[in-house]
Amino acid sequence: MSRVALPHDAKAGPTKPEVRAVLLQKLGLGPxxxxVEVGSCTGAVTVGAARRAGRVTALERKPDRLETTERNLAANDVAADVDLRAAEAPDGLPDDADALFLGGSRNYEAVLDHAVETGVDRVVMNVSRLEVAGAATEAFRERDLLDEVVQFQVSHGYELAGATSFDSDNPVYMLVGGAGGDGEEVAADGDSVGGESR
Structure with a gap:
């Protein structure tokens, strides 16, 4: 699968490639x-999802970022039917989502309520601030959505005095679950790989 091209800047960093790889594996999207993505920003996740899912709905409340999503989407090969919506969630959320990603924490409780009400099978939220991660974990638990919390950090090597040193990215907390409640882990191809969550 080809890399995601992001020639257009949204004045906010995209979800890092390594984080996107884990995110897409956790979502287990199929044709x-x-x-549904809440907060498309650069469109990096939108593109990755559109290469796997049959339909994609991406919401972005900031018009300039939605335009960036659209332009970056056009710069990539995607086969999915993609609907870009200028909306602040939960407004604009469809009622027939199979998988949902929250790329930011704005209005996340209302988005989680919508996911429960409409029975979204797979829900993933990325958080970088510790306090928000704790509150969001409780919000997932209160709605019986939480399967697991994953914390990871990526470091990238660079040359320093003829050797390799590392710069680390901000840690990411990934909350994973869904209203389906069957606790099955999903593989990248969409098939279940285990009978219980870890």
Whole structure:
């Protein structure tokens, strides 16, 4: 699969490639899935999802960022039907999503309520601030959505005095679950790989 091209800047960093790889594996998107993204920003996740899911709905409340999503989407090969919406969630959320990603924490409780009400199978939220991660974990638990919390950090090597040193990215907390409640882990191809969550 080709890399995601992001020639247009949204004045906010995209979800890092390594984080996107884990995110897409956790979502386990397949060609029959309707994926919904809240906060598309650069469109990096939108593109990755559109290469796997049959339909994609991406919401972005800032018009300039939605335009960036559209332009970056056009710079990549995607086969999915993509609907870009200028909306602040939960407004604009469809009722038939199979998988949902929250790329930011704005209005996340209302988005989680919508996910429960509409039975979204897979829900993933990325958080970089510790306090928000704690509150969001509780919000997932209160709604019986939480399967797991994953914390990871990526470091990139660079040359320093003829050797390799590392710069680390901000840690990411990834909350994973869904209203389906069956606790099955999903593989990248959409098939379940285990009977219980870890």
């Amino acid at each position: 029959d899935d309707h994926f």
